[in-house]
Amino acid sequence: MPDTDTLIQRYLEGTLTTAEAEDLHTLLKAQPELGERLLQHFDMDAMLRATKPLVADNIIRPKLLPRRRFTFATVTSVAAMAACITLLGTWLMNAAMDPRPEAEETTASVAVLTRGVNLEWESATITPGTPLSPGWLKLKSGIAQIEFYQGARVLIEGPAELQLVSSGEATCTRGKLSAQVPPQAKGFRINTPKGTIVDLGTEFGLDVSAANEEVHVFKGEVELHQPTATMKSLKEGQAMAIAGDTAMLTANASSFASLNEIDARSAMSQRFQFEKWLASSSKLNADSGLRLRFDFQDDEGSRSLRNHAVNGGQIEDGSIVGASWTTGRWPGKRALEFRNVSDRVRLNIPGETKTLTMAVWVRVNGLDRTFNSLFMSEGWGDRKIHWQITRDGKVRLGIAGSAGAQHADHDTPVFFTPERFGRWTHLAVVFDPATQEVRHYANGELLTRSKLKHTQALKIGIAELGNWNDGRKTGGVAIRHLSGAMDEFTLWDRALSDAEIATLAN
Missing domain, CATH: 2.60.120.1440 (Jelly Rolls)
Structure with missing residues (x-):
């Protein structure tokens, strides 16, 4: 088949055969940009035909271009087709480069x-x-x-x-x-x-x-x-x-x-709640099954969280990395803010844990990542745990299998919607081999219970609040830090009841 320029030239000269016309048509459909080139040739040809031939004694008048075997209607049809193909190609290219935006989330709140x-x-x-x-x-x-x-x-x-x-x-x-x-x-x-x-x-x-x-x-x-x-x-x-x-x-x-009245009564109520929480802390710290309790009331300049559990001698204080101090649930209550990929609290839960309850007061500001950490073992494997929030708002307790066995994810229904962002929320999770189930709670109420696939003891080890380290020595680490704040974290080696968790939340 002749090259494209030859086909266009033969068309303009009126020497294009039917077979070559079909070839040109096929090329125009396959290569929309050729339509623009064909239009340029039309313009040039029209300009030449409109110009009178030069006459000189030493110049022989060129012969008139031979008559085309195609009518003017045919020419305009092909030109129109070429223009349409060019426009279609341009539209497809723009659509690929500028895709339509995803549907936005909506809220019914007023x-x-x-x-x-x-x-x-x-x-x-x-x-x-x-x-x-x-x-x-x-x-x-x-x-x-x-x-x-x-x-x-x-x-x-x-x-x-x-x-x-x-x-x-x-x-x-x-x-x-x-x-x-x-x-x-x-x-x-x-x-x-x-x-x-x-x-x-x-x-x-x-x-x-x-x-x-x-x-x-x-x-x-x-x-x-x-x-x-x-x-x-x-x-x-x-x-x-x-x-x-x-x-x-x-x-x-x-x-x-009046607004003045609610200001005064609100401040009084907050002081009462804070004092009530302080008074109950001693009793909670003495719980025989409590292994770890961070109350986040450490000095504002401190870079560690003290473990207040009376029976938590094996678990050392947590080390603050990056995270900054902020206000917690009430005036006078301290909290840690997690904003950057660096922010975390490092700690170690040695040995095996046969039964486990964890609870946290957390303020989630957004779910910016696929997984947003609450409390996660370093690395993954051999009965380690990952407590986190998925991008779609589910709370998940992931438990790694032992000896290469498959891991299990225990998810809640979607809980953290945009309407819940920025509010203090009490979360708790129970790993209970006696009932062979995992139970999730939010604000003292049972969210879901799921069947345990394996009941072997957990091996938490080195872990982090509000972030995760996958344990690699070199290379990049998945970004899973929390966007939000915490002002209390507790861990037991026993299964708390529904009533006990409701008391913690209230």
């Missing part, structure tokens, strides 16, 4: 529980820091601060029932609430059984009881909309019953919880 004091729930238990999706909140007692994504801040006092509708709307059917609505959240709505309050950028209180409903405006202005009455405007210092007697009342801020 608000967040930012603080709480002495919270007791009738509905599912919610802790501060929890993003909230549309639905009912039923508070038996205590004060909860909710911040809506549009900017409104609401304090509810138990007993109360509040239904979240959207990032700018809620329905209160029982209890007291007070709201701060900045200008960017103007239009925030609270529905009640007898009417709707539309805020115009203000502070107000709402009291919904079985007998009546009252709205009190502390600052700014609200609109009161009722099904069978005209809209009423209430300004600063005014109050009104939503149904029944519509006479204006004087707003009474002292009967509603």
Whole structure:
């Protein structure tokens, strides 16, 4: 077959055979960039034909180009085809170089529980820091601060029932609430059984009881909309019953919880929790089955964690590498922050462990790696353990087989979703040969139990909190460090019960 340039030239000269035309067509489909070259030849040919031939005494007039055996329609069709092939090739190349982005994760949450004091729930238990999706909140007692994504801040006092509708709307059917609505959240709505309050950028209180409903405006202005009455405007210092007697009342801020009050009560509650934890530490340290307890209350300049277990003499203090000190669950409680590939706490659990319980208070900031370390034996093999969180949010206890036997992974369902990032969480895991199972817990509740394949004793050895060393002397090491913080870690050589783990979490 003639080369490409020859085929193009023969086409332009009108000497291309049918077989050669088929060859050119095949080349154009296989090599889209040839379409651009063919178009360039068309342009050149058209320019030459439009130019008058030069005439001189010593120049012989060239013959006119022979007539093509293809019509003008054929020429334009081939040119159009070449252009289309060129565009298609360009599109395919761009698509390969610029792939469509992956689908983004979404959240249904519209608000967040930012603080709480002495919270007791009738509905599912919610802790501060929890993003909230549309639905009912039923508070038996205590004060909860909710911040809506549009900017409104609401304090509810138990007993109360509040239904979240959207990032700018809620329905209160029982209890007291007070709201701060900045200008960017103007239009925030609270529905009640007898009417709707539309805020115009203000502070107000709402009291919904079985007998009546009252709205009190502390600052700014609200609109009161009722099904069978005209809209009423209430300004600063005014109050009104939503149904029944519509006479204006004087707003009474002292009967509603304020931000100053929740600040003071929250600080008092945190001090109480911290002191309660300190008081229980001595009893926990003396537990006969406890082999290791880091309470993270070491001096801020310290580069080691003291083992406080009374019966943990074989286990030395942990060595801090890289990790920096930060604030833990409460003011005054210390924690270690893990950020970089260097950050870890090195320790050694010598000998064999027939039964094992581990518990940790951890704040996970993100799952940036395939595996995110909690507590992992150095290397892998011969009954070593890896306690970690997978990228998709499952908590895993991996147990290596002995004498080359296959390892076993004991996973929870997906637990760490983005809504749980940045919150203190209590995790525990139990390796229990007596029941031949592994049990995982989160915040004191059983997540899952799975059957043990092998019940031989574990050999933890050298291990790390918040990171992993695969034991190689040279070469790269897999990056598995935790992105987050820890403020307590405990290890027993016995299986704790459900009730004991719930006590630890509470």
